[in-house]
Amino acid sequence: MSPALAQGPPIHTETALLSGFTTAFRTFVQQIDRSGDLPGGARGDLRVRAVPFIAPYAIAPGKLVVAGMIPYLDKRLDMTGPGGPTRFEERGLGDLRLLTEYAYFIRDRKQETTRAIAIGGIELPTGSHGDPNLPPGLWNGSGATNYVLGTAVSHIPARWGVYTDLIYRITTEAAGFEFGDTLRYDLALGYRLWPTVYETYPSRQFNVFLELNGLWEQKSRDLRPPSDGSTVPDSGGNRVFLSPGLQYIPGRAFLVEASVQIPVVEELHGRQLETDAQYLIGIRWLF
Amino acid sequence: MTDAARGTIMGLLLVVLVSVPGAGWAEERIVVDVAGVSCPFCAFGLEKKLQALPGVEKVTIKVNEGTAEIEVAEGHQVTKEQIQQAVKDAGFTPGEVRIEAREGSKVREGTP
Incomplete structure (x- = not known):
């Protein structure tokens, strides 16, 4: 008996397999808890809950997909400094991201596929931003129009699957602040348990994933007075998470998934909050 | 055996045949090799495209074998090109298309 075939899409890493749907819907709840020392001697505790709504549409299944994504964000930062405790809160919709994914390489064999896609997109400033009473990291949106370029490659030879992506986000300035460019780099191994x-x-199936999810971020730039447009020393850096995950597919067109992200590298410039816990639970539907 | 007994047996056989689900309804079973179905979750799109072909009654995707079996209703004919196009439209690579009688014997040779 030959080894049966692989699994579902990885949880954090992009898949290059664009087949299987005309329309789909994905959402998840992601919680991020961070804490640590901040500039000025304050102590910070940050909790972010993000609920993105992602809707891809296949113009040509397997070849060309467009997708829209908008997150609902709930952020809370508790700061304890010499002046006493302070709480900052912000919630609402974030920036709208529109993406196009095009498969530029497809090699299908019996019980095997290797595919590569190009990813291009734009982020529109739909999220609230620019509140001078909030640290920019707490804004729901960047206020800027940003651009996304990347690629993803997937190889699924049998019960295993290997997925990788590289996605660069070019940011622009708005409201006197420019968040740094980011480079997302991911590698995922999937296995049908x-x-x-x-x-x-x-058939019902359980899949397990082990992913390495990296995010490098350039330093931000502050142009708001009294700043002179120089880079923010306590910003940017590199984070890598080891992300084990579970996925359950009960039937035809629905799955549920969960993943914990363990920080393995946090090389951050200056004083920034470090990750205590990061996890998500989500669902996907195909139509 | 008398003619009456033979007639009764034939009648009973007919009743049994008609009561078997699907018997007498689907004329053909078409098997198409599909390369690249390596994500069972993605078989949803393939099933949907094949099911949308006119006269298709049932689609069975055998992920482990890399094939899709299509049962076509009597009075309908699905061409090899239609099947291959449906597989392509689902985002996969079609292979050989085999047309068989529902019981397994060939009814049409090669390309319809």
């Missing part, structure tokens, strides 16, 4: 042999579609 059960059933050991996938006979006939649809």
